[in-house]
Amino acid sequence: MGLRVFDTMTRTLRDFESLEPGQVRMYVCGPTVYNYFHIGNLRPFLFFDVVRRYLEYIGYDVLYVQNITDVDDKIINRANEAGTTAAEVAEAYTRAFFTDLDAMGVRRATVHPRATAHIPQMIELIEKLVSGGHAYVQDGDVYYRVRSFPSYGKLSHQSLDELAAGARVAVDERKADPLDFALWKKAKPGEPSWPSPWGPGRPGWHIECSAMSMNYLGPTLDIHAGGSDLVFPHHENEIAQSEAATGHMFARYWMHVAYVNIEGTKMSKSLGNIITVRELRRLHEPAVLRHFLLSSHYRTPLNYSGEALAASTRAVGRLRGTYQRLARIASEPGHSASPAAAVSEMIESARGRFVSAMDDDFNTANAIAVLFELAREANAAADTGISPAEASLLLHAFDELGSVLGFYTSAPSQSSTSNVDGIIRILTDIRQKARQNRDFATADRIREELQKLGIILEDTPEGTRWRVEDRFEDGGSGPA
RNA sequence: GGCGACAUAGCCAAGUGGCAAGGCAGGGGUCUGCAAAACCCCGAUCCCCGGUUCGAAUCCGGGUGUCGCCUCCA
Secondary structure (H helix, E strand, O other): OOOEEEEOOOOEEEEOOOOEOOEEEEEEOOOEOOOOOEHHHHHHHHHHHHHHHHHHHOOOEEEEEEOEEOOOHHHHHHHHHHOOOHHHHHHHHHHHHHHHHHHOOOOOOOEOOEHHHOHHHHHHHHHHHHHOOOEEEEOOEEEEOHHHOOOOOOOOOOOHHHHHHHOOOOOOOOOOOOOOEEEEEEOOOOOOOEOOOOOOEEEOHHHHHHHHHHHHHOOOEEEEEEEHHHHHHHHHHHHHHHHHHHOOOOEEEEEEEOOEEEOOEEOOOOOOOOOEHHHHHHHOOHHHHHHHHHOOOOOOOEEEOHHHHHHHHHHHHHHHHHHHHHHHHHOOOOOOOOOOHHHHHHHHHHHHHHHHHHHEOOOHHHHHHHHHHHHHHHHHHHHHOOOHHHHHHHHHHHHHHHHHHOOOOOOOOOOOOOHHHHHHHHHHHHHHHHHHOOOHHHHHHHHHHHHHOOEEEEEEOOEEEEEEOOOOOOOOOOOO
């Protein structure tokens, strides 16, 4: 069948075909580093990490570029409030961005270009637009002339007249048309600035992405993506700039991820309901957040709620339980009998269904369902008894498919090296003696007291095992 | 006003014409000293009203409701 991708431009599911066979050039709009990013930002970052992993899984070499916008009004404002420089604000939150993404298991892009390191490329692009009649200079500012680009609006499916009619933006008399947008902003006193043919200033937001994406990936990208709110005006403007400058199609596929709502409403600073990833990491482990964010299709809105995260916590616990069970069996000394055909078929079938799901516009919800189905089959097989070789085969299947979704990449281990394990061992040995003497009161007391500490004991034919309880802590009213 | 999305079991969520995936919660079993884990079984008039069709959650028309974009925003 092959991979099919929903393209915002055509609003259809299209067969995916890259410009260069075997290679995908992908650009995803990155953060403006003026604050910690939140769960709504995380969704596209995480999703396109999975897109990248899947493209690699099916054999593509992926060139993945994600920008860092490190010069911007919001950064400047933030610096002024904090009494520091824009560069320092940007530096601090860039570091935080990577710290949080790394913690989430989101792999770094091939390149993370910073806007301030690509000013010459932006100036060059703006000059090209000015000389081509697509931009005009107005007292140190440079604006893009939207009326000069006949197909303006093709991504968001709006005509210029429709946009003009709905515009709620105050008219700026320096612009020839209200919809024209700034390519270069003249520096105000105290603002960071760079020299340019039009005087000192800084780049507009939209031009950054055009300049950096084309700098690393050439005039035509395979995939250009971001959150759904970037469709207009950001991506629309990027198309206008890029295509007017190069005469080439800018991106072959446009992908946009829907919003994350919180308790039914959009996150906004005025409502104070923003949940940063920094905060979230304290409440939930990465696998749980990944499960939650990937459990619905990327083009449908997702609602963050305590209940949903609790469900994800338990769901992940189930997958992990199966994984650890298989790992235990696989590590048993056992003979090296060749695995039964039934197990191979089980895995082959799961792999096929997994690929079908992902090929269908990255249907991660279905892909996850395949993992659960395989887990149930694997558990059922383990109940009747499987060989270490079979367990090992299943384990590899979970590794293989799980790694596409980024699961199992940082499965917390029961650190058998710490003394905690030793201490619990002592208690379970005592408890075991009590059970043998049919002193169940003592045995149950030990189990109950440990449970209060979040340690679950499980008696099995092979002895007592312990694990840390999957604790869910409700985020309550949000960040502290 | 323009453009668009969504409405499926108590909750979350797949499913674009042919007996309604998966997860969480719940009920009943198997196993267990009792639990836990695991496995098996149980659960849906697919928002409403029309229409097309042998057949519709799925297509068409009309409602109702929720949400998003059109301004910085993932």
